[in-house]
Every structure is written in structure tokens, then in C-alpha cells.
Amino acid sequence: MTTETPSTGRGDPLYLRARQLVLFRRDPGIANLQRALRIGYQHATHLRDAMRGDILDCDDLGQNWRIAEGAHNGPDLLLQEKIVQAAHWVRTAHSMVVAAGAGMGIDSGLPDYRGDEGFWRAYPALGRSRLRFESIASPQAFQERPATAWGFYGHRLSLYRATTPHSGFDLLHAWGQRMQQGCFVFTSNVNGHFQKAGFPSARVYECHGSLHRLQCTVNCQGSIWPTVDLYPQVNDAACEWLGDLPTCPHCGALARPNIQMFDDWHWNEKRSAQQRMLLDMWLDSAHAPLVIEIGAGRALPTVRNFTRRMQQRGSRLIRINLHEANIHNPGDIELALGAKEALEGIAAQLLQHH
Ligand SMILES: [Zn+2]
The missing domain is CATH 1.10.10.10 (Winged helix-like DNA-binding domain superfamily/Winged helix DNA-binding domain)
Known part of the structure; x- marks a missing residue:
């Protein structure tokens, strides 16, 4: 035959x-x-x-x-075909969920915290004290070494404010706006860069909270307040906060970022839970939205778990992951590329079609 x-x-x-x-x-x-x-x-x-x-x-x-x-x-013989297919899915989607992990921020120039090596390269002072990411990103650190914990988070807050989200954010935003039911963001990143890139706050679920919000370390009244009045002065070389530490306006106790840390029993998840409710309501009205998962590793599986649930509900998946893509997965589109490169590749295809 x-x-x-x-x-x-x-x-x-x-x-x-x-x-x-x-x-x-x-x-x-x-x-x-x-x-x-x-x-x-x-x-x-x-x-x-x-x-x-x-x-x-x-x-x-x-x-x-x-x-x-x-x-x-070559790394992926089918890459170009997959990008063409991905562009087709984006073009024909009625709605889209962007599910983003740490890999989304790397291309904006934000540090990669994977592994002690990378983390200590970004924060040499913490490397000298052999303080791992899991140790400093914990309520215990705010208890035991508040100036260092705030040195770390103060530096990050300044960095996120000073950094412009890469072009991939703008592309996703533009695609979402063209879709009938629009777009929702599910992100484990606490840098607020989707909002900075123009995504409306009511369409972003930050599952680990936001570094642009504060809460009381003892969570006295359950308040969450913005960091607009906070101007971090940090000795970067020592990773130490300079001057008075941020405090709770109600009880005067130490304040901390409103993000979920490791072994964190005091995280005030009220704001995040409200965002989640908005996402669930949106999902009820959006029929099997296209999922674009970006830079979500297996180590912290929150984003991947969400993606899997969406697939079970019939969503198509475009996974963009430089390190952890299964490039021969027959069911979905997996691109072993960085976030910016992959999104720009899809954008170039969309332009060709016009
Ligand atoms: Zn308080």
C-alpha cells in the first residue's frame, strides 16, 4: 500500500x-x-x-x-512546526489562561533562584552565611534575623520595581485582548509584572501572593496593605535592611511581605483567595480556555498541577519550558525555549498569517 x-x-x-x-x-x-x-x-x-x-x-x-x-x-526537529501549530491555537482560541512560573521572569533579567549556586550568586552575602533560599524565605528568618530577611525582600522589591517586564508579557496581553472571553493569569511569581505589563488586577491570580503587599507578622487583624510608601534602603553587599524595619500600623509588630514562604503558617491568604475566586468564576464562563504554561518547573508544582486540572477539563496546552519540556509529547505542544523567544516566535507566525 x-x-x-x-x-x-x-x-x-x-x-x-x-x-x-x-x-x-x-x-x-x-x-x-x-x-x-x-x-x-x-x-x-x-x-x-x-x-x-x-x-x-x-x-x-x-x-x-x-x-x-x-x-x-538538533534539539527539536519539530520546533518550527510546533510554533506554527501554537500560533494556530492562539489565533483560534476564544479564551486563554497564562500559567506562569519563575521561568517567565528570567528573560526580564530577574535572577534564577534554582539551586544554591544560582541563589548565592545573586545574593553573595547569604552565600557567605550558607543561608539557602528556603531558609531566608521563611517566617523564621523574620523572627531570627529580621534585618537580613528584610534586606533580601527589600532588594527584591526594588529590583521588581526597577525591572521592565520583557516583550513576552505585552504579546500575551495583546493576544488575550483579541480573544472573545479574554485572558486570565495564574502565576506563582510574586513580582507583580503581569499587572505592570497591563493585565488588569481582576484578571490575575497570584497563588503565592505579591511582594507589593505587606501584612503583620503575627497577622493581628488580618490586614493587607500596599508597599507604595515603602522605599527600601538596603546594604546589598551585606544583605541588610538599613534603618527602621517596616511595622504593622495596628499593633506595631514587624511587618512582612504578603507572600507565601516556606513553612509559613501566618501567611494572610485573603487577597490571594479573592483572586482565586475571580479565576474560578471566569473559568465557569470560559469553555476550555487555551492554556499557555510558561517557565513552571516541577520542583514547585502548583502551576503544573493547575495546568493538569485544566487539561482534564479539556483545555489544550502549550508548554514553554527551557529546561523541562518533553519535546516529543504527542498530545500537547511543548517548546524547549525561553519565555521571550517562544512567545516572539509564535508572534512572528501570527504576523505571517495576516
Ligand atoms: Zn499587627
Whole structure:
């Protein structure tokens, strides 16, 4: 059965998935395609024939199939096709959820806290004291070494204020505005950069809170207040807050950022819970929004768990993750790229279509 012309077979809606499967499993067998794609023998044969000269070689008798030499060269042979497909999904989506983790901020020039090495490079003073991210980002640190804890968070607050979100934020914002039911953001980042890039506050859920809000360390009255009047003076070399530490206006106790830290029993999650309620209401009205997950690692799985739940509800997924993408995953689109590069790549495709 080789009468099928390759062009017809490659135009098959299942072609891309079939091709990914063969590469991922390194198995050009018909049974592999039949099982994974739930298709008949005939259909699988057509698809495999179409892969001849693309990623598969075969002898003249059509008997011995193998993956062509060079088919595995490069990081992701399907990258360009996947970007085209991603652009198509963005173009045709009625609504979209942007699910963002730490990788989203890296391209704006924000430090990467993954691993002690990276963290201590960004904060040498903490490295000298062997203070890990998990140790300083904790209520205990505010209790035991408040000037250092505030040195760390004061520095971050200044950094987030001074940093301009990269162009990927603007692209997402523009795409969301063109969609019928718009866009919602689910982010574990506390830097407030989605709002800074123009996303309305009522469309952002910050699951770990925001560094632009404060709360009382003993959470005396459950208040949360903005940092607008806070101008951090920090000795960066020592990672020490200079001058009076921020205090609670009600009881005078030490104030702290309204973010969820490690082993944090005092986080005031009221504001975050309200945002979550808005997200849930929006999700009730948006039918299976497209999910664009960006820079969400497996180490802190909050964002990935949300993404998985959305997939179970029928959402399509575009995952952008430089380090943790499964590039041959046949069901979704996974791009092993940085946030900015991937989003600009999709944007370029959208422009070509016009
Ligand atoms: Zn208080």
C-alpha cells in the first residue's frame, strides 16, 4: 500500500503527532502508531508511508523501516512546526489562561533562584552565611534575623520595581485582548509584572501572593496593605535592611511581605483567595480556555498541577519550558525555549498569517 502520495499523508491531521511518536519511542512499527493514535492498520500505514524521506528510511520493498540518519539531530526537529501549530491555537482560541512560573521572569533579567549556586550568586552575602533560599524565605528568618530577611525582600522589591517586564508579557496581553472571553493569569511569581505589563488586577491570580503587599507578622487583624510608601534602603553587599524595619500600623509588630514562604503558617491568604475566586468564576464562563504554561518547573508544582486540572477539563496546552519540556509529547505542544523567544516566535507566525 504505497500509492498514497507523501503530500497527502503529511497533510493528515494526525501526521505531526504520528511523527512525534515515532521519534519519541524510536519505533517505526505500525502497531506502535495504531495503539498510540487509536487508528486502524490502513491509516497507520498511510501515515508511515508519508514519513518516508522525512524521518524514516525504507528499503525498496517497503519492508525494513528505520529512523533516518539525522532525524534526531538538533534539539527539536519539530520546533518550527510546533510554533506554527501554537500560533494556530492562539489565533483560534476564544479564551486563554497564562500559567506562569519563575521561568517567565528570567528573560526580564530577574535572577534564577534554582539551586544554591544560582541563589548565592545573586545574593553573595547569604552565600557567605550558607543561608539557602528556603531558609531566608521563611517566617523564621523574620523572627531570627529580621534585618537580613528584610534586606533580601527589600532588594527584591526594588529590583521588581526597577525591572521592565520583557516583550513576552505585552504579546500575551495583546493576544488575550483579541480573544472573545479574554485572558486570565495564574502565576506563582510574586513580582507583580503581569499587572505592570497591563493585565488588569481582576484578571490575575497570584497563588503565592505579591511582594507589593505587606501584612503583620503575627497577622493581628488580618490586614493587607500596599508597599507604595515603602522605599527600601538596603546594604546589598551585606544583605541588610538599613534603618527602621517596616511595622504593622495596628499593633506595631514587624511587618512582612504578603507572600507565601516556606513553612509559613501566618501567611494572610485573603487577597490571594479573592483572586482565586475571580479565576474560578471566569473559568465557569470560559469553555476550555487555551492554556499557555510558561517557565513552571516541577520542583514547585502548583502551576503544573493547575495546568493538569485544566487539561482534564479539556483545555489544550502549550508548554514553554527551557529546561523541562518533553519535546516529543504527542498530545500537547511543548517548546524547549525561553519565555521571550517562544512567545516572539509564535508572534512572528501570527504576523505571517495576516
Ligand atoms: Zn499587627
